[in-house]
Amino acid sequence: MAALLELRKVSKSFGGLDVISRLDLHLEEGEIVSVIGPNGAGKTTLFNLVTGIYAPDGGDILFDGKSIVGMEPHRIAKLGIARTFQTLRLFLNMTVKENVMAATYGNTKARVWQSALRTPFARREERQVDALAEEKLSFFGKRLIGYRMQQPAYSLSYANRRRLEIARATGASPRVLLLDEPAAGMNPVETHEITELIARLRDRGGYTILVIEHDMHVVEGISDRVVALDHGEKIAEGSFEHVATDARVVEAYLGAKAVREGEAAE
Amino acid sequence: MPRIGTDEWVEQQELRTEYYTGLTAPARRAFDRVGPGPRFLTFLAICALFPFLTDSPFLIRVGVNVLLFALLALGLNIVVGWAGLLDLGYVAFYGFGAYMYAWVSSGQFDIHLPTELAIPLVVTASALLGLLLGLPSWRLVGDYLAITTLFFAQIFVELALNLDRLQLPWMDEPLDLTGGPNGIPGIDRMDILGIELPGVRDYFFLLLIVFALVVIGLYYVNESRTGRGWRASREDPLAAELMTTPVNRLKLLAFAMGAAIAGLSGSIFAAVQTGVFPQNFEVVLLIMIYAALILGGAGSISGAILGAIIVASVPEILRTPENARFLFYAAAIAVLVATVRPWQRLAVVVAAVVAFGAVLYQLVALAWPVGVEGELTGGRFSGLLESWMVIPAENQELIGNIAFVLLVASVLTLTLLRGDARLMLLVPTLYLASFVWENRLIAQPSVTRQLLFGAILVAMMTRRPHGLLGTPRVENPV
Numbered sequence: 001m002a003a004l005l006e007l008r009k010v011s012k013s014f015g016g017l018d019v020i021s022r023l024d025l026h027l028e029e030g031e032i033v034s035v036i037g038p039n040g041a042g043k044t045t046l047f048n049l050v051t052g053i054y055a056p057d058g059g060d061i062l063f064d065g066k067s068i069v070g071m072e073p074h075r076i077a078k079l080g081i082a083r084t085f086q087t088l089r090l091f092l093n094m095t096v097k098e099n100v101m102a103a104t105y106g107n108t109k110a111r112v113w114q115s116a117l118r119t120p121f122a123r124r125e126e127r128q129v130d131a132l133a134e135e136k137l138s139f140f141g142k143r144l145i146g147y148r149m150q151q152p153a154y155s156l157s158y159a160n161r162r163r164l165e166i167a168r169a170t171g172a173s174p175r176v177l178l179l180d181e182p183a184a185g186m187n188p189v190e191t192h193e194i195t196e197l198i199a200r201l202r203d204r205g206g207y208t209i210l211v212i213e214h215d216m217h218v219v220e221g222i223s224d225r226v227v228a229l230d231h232g233e234k235i236a237e238g239s240f241e242h243v244a245t246d247a248r249v250v251e252a253y254l255g256a257k258a259v260r261e262g263e264a265a266e
Numbered sequence: 267m268p269r270i271g272t273d274e275w276v277e278q279q280e281l282r283t284e285y286y287t288g289l290t291a292p293a294r295r296a297f298d299r300v301g302p303g304p305r306f307l308t309f310l311a312i313c314a315l316f317p318f319l320t321d322s323p324f325l326i327r328v329g330v331n332v333l334l335f336a337l338l339a340l341g342l343n344i345v346v347g348w349a350g351l352l353d354l355g356y357v358a359f360y361g362f363g364a365y366m367y368a369w370v371s372s373g374q375f376d377i378h379l380p381t382e383l384a385i386p387l388v389v390t391a392s393a394l395l396g397l398l399l400g401l402p403s404w405r406l407v408g409d410y411l412a413i414t415t416l417f418f419a420q421i422f423v424e425l426a427l428n429l430d431r432l433q434l435p436w437m438d439e440p441l442d443l444t445g446g447p448n449g450i451p452g453i454d455r456m457d458i459l460g461i462e463l464p465g466v467r468d469y470f471f472l473l474l475i476v477f478a479l480v481v482i483g484l485y486y487v488n489e490s491r492t493g494r495g496w497r498a499s500r501e502d503p504l505a506a507e508l509m510t511t512p513v514n515r516l517k518l519l520a521f522a523m524g525a526a527i528a529g530l531s532g533s534i535f536a537a538v539q540t541g542v543f544p545q546n547f548e549v550v551l552l553i554m555i556y557a558a559l560i561l562g563g564a565g566s567i568s569g570a571i572l573g574a575i576i577v578a579s580v581p582e583i584l585r586t587p588e589n590a591r592f593l594f595y596a597a598a599i600a601v602l603v604a605t606v607r608p609w610q611r612l613a614v615v616v617a618a619v620v621a622f623g624a625v626l627y628q629l630v631a632l633a634w635p636v637g638v639e640g641e642l643t644g645g646r647f648s649g650l651l652e653s654w655m656v657i658p659a660e661n662q663e664l665i666g667n668i669a670f671v672l673l674v675a676s677v678l679t680l681t682l683l684r685g686d687a688r689l690m691l692l693v694p695t696l697y698l699a700s701f702v703w704e705n706r707l708i709a710q711p712s713v714t715r716q717l718l719f720g721a722i723l724v725a726m727m728t729r730r731p732h733g734l735l736g737t738p739r740v741e742n743p744v
Binding site: 051053072073074077078082083085089090091092093094098101102103104105106107108110112115116117118122125126129154168169171172 | 484486487491497498502507509510737740
């Protein structure tokens with residue numbers, strides 16, 4: 001089976017610093033893959049390369065068998081890759097529902113004149129978008145629906161903003177969801193909830209998920225496969241147990257000296 | 267006690283709807299209940315009645331200006347309010363529309379297209395120019411885009427002034443494109459579907475129809491995917507792009523639609539004025555359109571309209587001393603009502619000002635009789651001020667100027683004081699303001715007009731920084 005998303009020897013450097021070097025990565029349909037690695041390992045750059053914010057210096061990125069290198073970001077998103085941001089980037093002055101509706105732009109067709117004249121087609125499409133937004137928001141239980149849909153996004157709590165980011169990404173009707181630290185800044189209860197949510201997104205939403213996460217409980221709970229990055233290179237790949245005990249991964253997180261001392265203590 | 271299941275925003279929302287108190291409360295609640303459609307229809311009906319209430323061509327001309335301003339503000343609102351692009355070249359599209367209409371319906375090139383053809387032509391050409399001048403917005407944002415587009419506005423005026431002797435290599439005689447500083451006179455009056463538009467009143471109705479269609483169209487566009495796309499790109503262009511929104515294409519669309527509306531207004535303006543001149547399209551006009559939009563509330567259709575009404579009509583109202591005097595005292599009282607609370611304290615201040623003036627008048631009359639022998643500038647309410655306001659018959663100008671300096675000093679001192687001291691100084695300051703007004707300012711309507719207009723704008727914008735009908739926005743922390 002061909003991979004849904006595949007990176008082949010992708011490289012990216014900024015002014016002589018190799019942030020990603022010759023990285024191979026693949027994502028099968030229906031998989032949840034976690035990317036871990038210390039700060040500066042190139043995880044977010046990986047997301048930026050896949051979503052088209054940066055163009056890779058070398059290598060190729062294939063989505064569903066076709067290269068997406070050099071495509072405008074909104075086209076890549078329309079093909080079916082949507083993401084969330086580590087630092088939240090919501091449309092703060094728009095309502096919760098509008099945030100999700102805005103993500104449907106690429107998948108809707110009404111022209112300006114049709115909207116201005118409120119033609120039957122434009123009205124039908126608007127109703128569909130409305131229903132889609134409510135459906136995506138109801139994925140989060142009661143947290144984002146009801147009166148909350150008409151609230152401006154800036155009035156949401158931090159945890160709800162994180163949820164809305166995910167809801168907005170699903171509003172783009174993607175096949176692949178890229179989640180950049182979905183549990184960052186959340187308390188243990190909320191973190192647990194996010195873990196369940198990610199599993200539910202795959203099982204019920206049918207999304208293939210690539211997730212960057214620092215919280216090892218989350219990574220352990222959700223991952224089919226874990227990829228560890230350090231200095232832009234893949235240092236380990238496989239099941240959580242395999243990667244978590246890999247010597248190079250431990251070294252990358254704790255430093256070589258700490259590893260040696262740990263061995264000495266044993 | 268906090269109720270379970272409601273958060274801060276919901277509680278505030280309830281506060282917002284229950285906010286109204288006092289006599290006007292039922293009316294305001296009823297206004298909230300009526301939807302935007304009936305509200306707009308009522309507004310249109312009032313506008314349509316306006317030409318029947320007055321015979322004065324001047325007043326109807328003011329009405330035409332208000333509608334032109336409203337159209338311009340609505341067009342600018344697309345670019346600035348919704349798409350969030352600081353476009354300072356906007357007035358060039360208005361000018362281009364006017365000149366373009368002049369080219370196809372005047373003796374300049376001896377082309378007299380029927381209006382039904384000329385207007386779509388002008389609107390299309392303006393939209394294309396908008397596309398072209400919108401291109402820098404792909405790369406430039408914020409201040410950089412503002413400076414670049416301001417250059418377009420300036421170059422338009424320069425071109426209009428200088429393209430009267432355009433030497434083309436294949437022509438023997440220089441081409442007169444714009445008529446230079448003299449502009450293009452003798453533009454045809456419009457003639458739509460066999461209905462001639464001979465007078466200003468007819469243009470008022472034409473503009474009202476155009477205005478209604480534009481407002482309805484924009485209202486629906488704002489509620490559509492396009493409107494959401496614009497607002498999303500304003501909020502966070504990168505996030506919008508990654509949520510399938512083609513941000514660059516939407517920016518161009520905003521520029522083109524804004525330019526189309528400006529070009530449409532320009533062509534009607536040219537026909538009303540039956541001539542176009544470079545000085546009609548200077549940066550001052552741009553600032554006034556921006557003032558209207560910001561005053562009303564960028565991003566809000568009703569705000570753009572209200573702002574245009576204020577900006578286009580208040581300077582006209584201030585033209586005569588009587589109206590200006592009325593507005594001056596009304597504004598002073600409004601500021602007092604808004605800032606001095608509770609009402610008991612307000613009553614004390616007003617009574618003190620009246621008493622202060624009466625006593626001062628008697629003192630001056632005793633000590634220096636010439637000091638009260640001056641004539642009040644006539645008009646309404648002058649009788650009320652007669653034995654209150656000191657009007658010197660000699661050295662009026664000098665005394666007025668000294669009072670002006672004193673007024674500025676005491677206003678500055680006021681901002682530094684707190685509590686009772688502030689209230690004490692407020693009384694003589696208010697009298698001083700009226701004194702300067704009656705002795706110096708009212709005699710010079712042209713200067714006063716601008717001063718008072720500026721003061722009104724500053725006061726309104728300080729009270730509501732997000733505009734009269736705008737919604738407060740938060741800045742994205744990115």
